[in-house]
Amino acid sequence: MHVSNKPIKVGLLGLGTVGTGVVRIVxxxxxxxxxxxxxxxxxxxxxxxxxxxxxxxPIDPSRLTDDPWEVIHDPEIxxxxxxMGGVExxxxxxxxxxxxxxxxxxxxxxxxxxYGTEILAKAQEMKCDVFYEASVAGGIPIIRTLIEGFSSDRxxxxxxxxxxxxxxxxxxxxxxxxxxxDVLTEAQQLGYxxxxxxxxxxxxxxxxxxxxxxxxxxxxNVELADVSVKGISGVSQADIAYARxxxxxxxxxxxxxxxxxxxxxxxxxxxxxxxxxxxxxxGVFNAVYVHGEAVGETMFYxxxxxxxxxATSVVADLVSVIKNLRLGVNGLKHIAPHKPKRxxxxxxxxxxxxxxLHVDDKAGVLARITQIFTEYEVSLASVxxxxxxxxxxxxxxxxxxxxxxxxxxxxxxxxxxxxxxxRVVSVYRVEG
Amino acid sequence: MHVSNKPIKVGLLGLGTVGTGVVRIVxxxxxxxxxxxxxxxxxxxxxxxxxxxxxxxPIDPSRLTDDPWEVIHDPEIxxxxxxMGGVExxxxxxxxxxxxxxxxxxxxxxxxxxYGTEILAKAQEMKCDVFYEASVAGGIPIIRTLIEGFSSDRxxxxxxxxxxxxxxxxxxxxxxxxxxxDVLTEAQQLGYxxxxxxxxxxxxxxxxxxxxxxxxxxxxNVELADVSVKGISGVSQADIAYARxxxxxxxxxxxxxxxxxxxxxxxxxxxxxxxxxxxxxxGVFNAVYVHGEAVGETMFYxxxxxxxxxATSVVADLVSVIKNLRLGVNGLKHIAPHKPKRxxxxxxxxxxxxxxLHVDDKAGVLARITQIFTEYEVSLASVxxxxxxxxxxxxxxxxxxxxxxxxxxxxxxxxxxxxxxxRVVSVYRVEG
Numbered sequence: 001m002h003v004s005n006k007p008i009k010v011g012l013l014g015l016g017t018v019g020t021g022v023v024r025i026v027x028x029x030x031x032x033x034x035x036x037x038x039x040x041x042x043x044x045x046x047x048x049x050x051x052x053x054x055x056x057x058p059i060d061p062s063r064l065t066d067d068p069w070e071v072i073h074d075p076e077i078x079x080x081x082x083x084m085g086g087v088e089x090x091x092x093x094x095x096x097x098x099x100x101x102x103x104x105x106x107x108x109x110x111x112x113x114x115y116g117t118e119i120l121a122k123a124q125e126m127k128c129d130v131f132y133e134a135s136v137a138g139g140i141p142i143i144r145t146l147i148e149g150f151s152s153d154r155x156x157x158x159x160x161x162x163x164x165x166x167x168x169x170x171x172x173x174x175x176x177x178x179x180x181x182d183v184l185t186e187a188q189q190l191g192y193x194x195x196x197x198x199x200x201x202x203x204x205x206x207x208x209x210x211x212x213x214x215x216x217x218x219x220x221n222v223e224l225a226d227v228s229v230k231g232i233s234g235v236s237q238a239d240i241a242y243a244r245x246x247x248x249x250x251x252x253x254x255x256x257x258x259x260x261x262x263x264x265x266x267x268x269x270x271x272x273x274x275x276x277x278x279x280x281x282x283g284v285f286n287a288v289y290v291h292g293e294a295v296g297e298t299m300f301y302x303x304x305x306x307x308x309x310x311a312t313s314v315v316a317d318l319v320s321v322i323k324n325l326r327l328g329v330n331g332l333k334h335i336a337p338h339k340p341k342r343x344x345x346x347x348x349x350x351x352x353x354x355x356x357l358h359v360d361d362k363a364g365v366l367a368r369i370t371q372i373f374t375e376y377e378v379s380l381a382s383v384x385x386x387x388x389x390x391x392x393x394x395x396x397x398x399x400x401x402x403x404x405x406x407x408x409x410x411x412x413x414x415x416x417x418x419x420x421x422x423r424v425v426s427v428y429r430v431e432g
Numbered sequence: 433m434h435v436s437n438k439p440i441k442v443g444l445l446g447l448g449t450v451g452t453g454v455v456r457i458v459x460x461x462x463x464x465x466x467x468x469x470x471x472x473x474x475x476x477x478x479x480x481x482x483x484x485x486x487x488x489x490p491i492d493p494s495r496l497t498d499d500p501w502e503v504i505h506d507p508e509i510x511x512x513x514x515x516m517g518g519v520e521x522x523x524x525x526x527x528x529x530x531x532x533x534x535x536x537x538x539x540x541x542x543x544x545x546x547y548g549t550e551i552l553a554k555a556q557e558m559k560c561d562v563f564y565e566a567s568v569a570g571g572i573p574i575i576r577t578l579i580e581g582f583s584s585d586r587x588x589x590x591x592x593x594x595x596x597x598x599x600x601x602x603x604x605x606x607x608x609x610x611x612x613x614d615v616l617t618e619a620q621q622l623g624y625x626x627x628x629x630x631x632x633x634x635x636x637x638x639x640x641x642x643x644x645x646x647x648x649x650x651x652x653n654v655e656l657a658d659v660s661v662k663g664i665s666g667v668s669q670a671d672i673a674y675a676r677x678x679x680x681x682x683x684x685x686x687x688x689x690x691x692x693x694x695x696x697x698x699x700x701x702x703x704x705x706x707x708x709x710x711x712x713x714x715g716v717f718n719a720v721y722v723h724g725e726a727v728g729e730t731m732f733y734x735x736x737x738x739x740x741x742x743a744t745s746v747v748a749d750l751v752s753v754i755k756n757l758r759l760g761v762n763g764l765k766h767i768a769p770h771k772p773k774r775x776x777x778x779x780x781x782x783x784x785x786x787x788x789l790h791v792d793d794k795a796g797v798l799a800r801i802t803q804i805f806t807e808y809e810v811s812l813a814s815v816x817x818x819x820x821x822x823x824x825x826x827x828x829x830x831x832x833x834x835x836x837x838x839x840x841x842x843x844x845x846x847x848x849x850x851x852x853x854x855r856v857v858s859v860y861r862v863e864g
Contacts, residue, residue: 021726025585025726029585032586036583139724139728139730140730141580141582144573144577144580144581145576145581148748148751148752149576149577151747151751151752152461152743152745152750152751153457154461219464280712293740294453294571294741294743294744295740295741295744296571296734296735296738296740297717297734297735298571298734298735299731299732299733300731301730302727302729303728306728308726308728309727309728311726312585312727313581313584315584316580316582316585318584320583
């Protein structure tokens with residue numbers, strides 16, 4: 001109890017969607033929050049881009065500044081809540097705030113994915129807290145769950161729908177037959193997707209979140225470069241139909257898995273068994289499925305974005321920081337060791353595959369195809385050859401058993417060289 | 433950092449299913465656990481019913497005792513892990529352990545539902561931790577989530593499938609058409625249900641868990657007597673079929689809800705819309721759906737029982753206790769205020785209802801029935817009258833809009849008095 005019950009002063013960097021939610025929650029729930037932490041919580045200063053912009057909440061203009069440094073340099077401020085986004089400049093703000101002994105709550109996945117290690121090291125040096133629950137899966141308290149709830153277990157697999165935009169798009173494509181192009185336009189009109197949607201649809205946003213989840217789940221330093229990434233821009237209505245016929249749905253999944261002490265992390269459109277709990281997560285919702293050696297299967301579901309869900313996580317972190325502040329234990333909670341990291345090589349990464357080929361419609365082709373799988377010791381769960389109504393080729397739909405990425409890559413290279421194979425149309429990872 | 437890195441000594445009360453799991457996890461993950469807490473964790477003494485019983489894990493016999501007091505009185509022991517079950521005698525052990533300054537981790541929902549308030553008060557007085565994550569929903573870290581993850585929000589509704597036995601039974605009845613009696617026998621043979629299954633099938637076990645969830649979610653002292661309870665022994669194959677035709681599944685749900693500051697908590701078989709996330713939670717799995725004003729819809733899914741999932745939660749609590757021990761902050765974390773409790777009366781409790789009536793098959797009956805609903809201002813979502821193939825009566829299937837419990841009770845009383853109503857066959861709460 002190092003701090004009396006004088007007000008805790010918070011500096012807010014950014015007053016966009018999430019920042020507005022934070023102010024709203026701190027206002028609305030002041031009594032309940034200060035009851036929990038033992039002191040009033042005051043949002044002392046807020047840095048914004050435009051001080052004159054109209055706001056949806058009443059804000060005392062004297063608290064606004066257009067200079068983030070003014071917030072960071074204010075000696076009265078104990079905690080910085082960073083919801084302004086951005087990476088390089090924001091990193092400078094955060095590191096300087098830590099150097100001044102201020103605790104940090106951030107919703108910034110890009111920052112944590114790229115500079116998390118540096119920021120957490122600085123925090124440890126300064127005995128400061130850095131909490132970032134809102135950086136992954138908005139309102140779902142998945143970071144707490146991985147750090148504390150499963151502290152006793154060994155996580156073997158994390159599968160996440162951690163990008164609401166692409167899940168909205170795939171859900172629409174799947175349920176309503178809308179094309180990729182049309183649903184993207186619609187998502188942009190609804191404000192779910194940016195005018196430049198690359199970061200969402202090419203899987204980069206999900207990859208950043210998987211960097212954070214992998215680091216926490218496997219207690220090792222996963223970096224963005226460790227994540228292999230493929231987006232959803234190649235997903236067609238035909239692929240969705242094939243998936244449906246086989247009992248699967250296509251989801252953009254972040255998948256982190258571990259065997260012994262080797263890990264792999266990837267983001268890709270994945271065919272998921274329709275009966276798997278994560279398969280029924282639709283629309284902008286997020287979910288993180290976690291498998292632990294002891295706990296078995298678990299899943300955590302909720303809103304992945306949006307003003308109030310994300311602000312819920314930010315303010316919950318703020319409560320944790322202030323509780324620690326009152327107990328004098330900031331920056332001391334995470335004694336967790338960082339294990340050495342070993343990434344699986346392509347021979348060790350293994351999963352089931354869906355492969356769709358267009359081939360010449362003549363005798364012996366199917367035998368030729370299956371023989372190539374045999375050469376690379378890939379065993380098959382099912383192979384169906386059927387005439388393709390749209391063109392003179394036949395098509396072959398293959399689902400493999402688990403096979404190494406190395407073998408599948410070799411098989412696909414062979415197919416590309418084979419004259420009877422007109423085209424490798426689609427390849428998907430298969431889960432569940 | 434009040435404690436050096438000398439071993440932390442733990443006393444275990446009970447070595448049944450969960451106790452065995454605890455020993456297993458502490459053994460298997462010793463390196464990782466001691467890395468997290470900064471000290472080795474030693475299970476110093478274990479109290480058991482029968483010292484000579486064969487065990488599935490290697491146990492040094494000198495650590496076993498048949499006297500729980502020997503564990504509690506051992507001055508070397510810092511933390512007591514209670515996984516022996518029982519209520520009255522166990523309460524005595526726990527209170528005495530707290531009086532001696534020992535911290536408590538327990539998986540005992542009965543104890544916490546009945547004596548939680550007393551035990552937590554004693555813990556606060558002695559500056560001791562009492563953690564009980566495993567008491568609700570086994571491996572799902574729902575207690576942490578309610579206390580910390582949603583500290584910033586106002587929870588408005590909690591719906592839980594918190595009894596795996598009855599969920600297994602209802603799933604079997606629903607998916608395979610097995611009768612209640614047959615599935616109960618099977619559940620008993622599989623060890624999912626006790627030889628006296630009353631506590632599970634009559635909803636008492638779920639009610640105890642809802643007492644704990646309601647207390648945490650609404651930050652007020654919910655007592656077992658506040659929970660209205662109805663079990664699944666009256667659920668028939670016919671009811672399941674009616675539910676299916678209307679797009680619902682029947683689940684035993686614990687439901688805690690709040691409007692303004694009035695709350696209600698109940699456990700009952702409920703018809704849940706098939707598209708609701710909780711509707712697809714099957715078998716022995718548990719799930720807790722939480723709705724918060726800010727965060728919106730969330731759901732937490734996992735194994736509700738079993739040796740290793742439950743032990744995961746127990747050992748995660750143990751890690752939290754030991755971290756606090758090393759920081760010298762045990763018993764200080766929960767400054768959360770307890771709000772005054774106000775239970776909704778029957779006029780305030782409101783939900784949708786499914787009602788199945790057998791009536792005389794003659795003109796004017798339907799009008800008579802609907803007129804009674806109108807009298808009590810209950811509006812109807814659907815009414816279908818159809819001949820019943822099995823007997824000379826007609827049947828009427830009604831789904832109401834939200835209506836007060838008081839009104840529905842009055843309507844049902846009128847039906848019971850009405851000559852044309854042969855029988856009120858089934859009444860279910862409807863959700864989603």
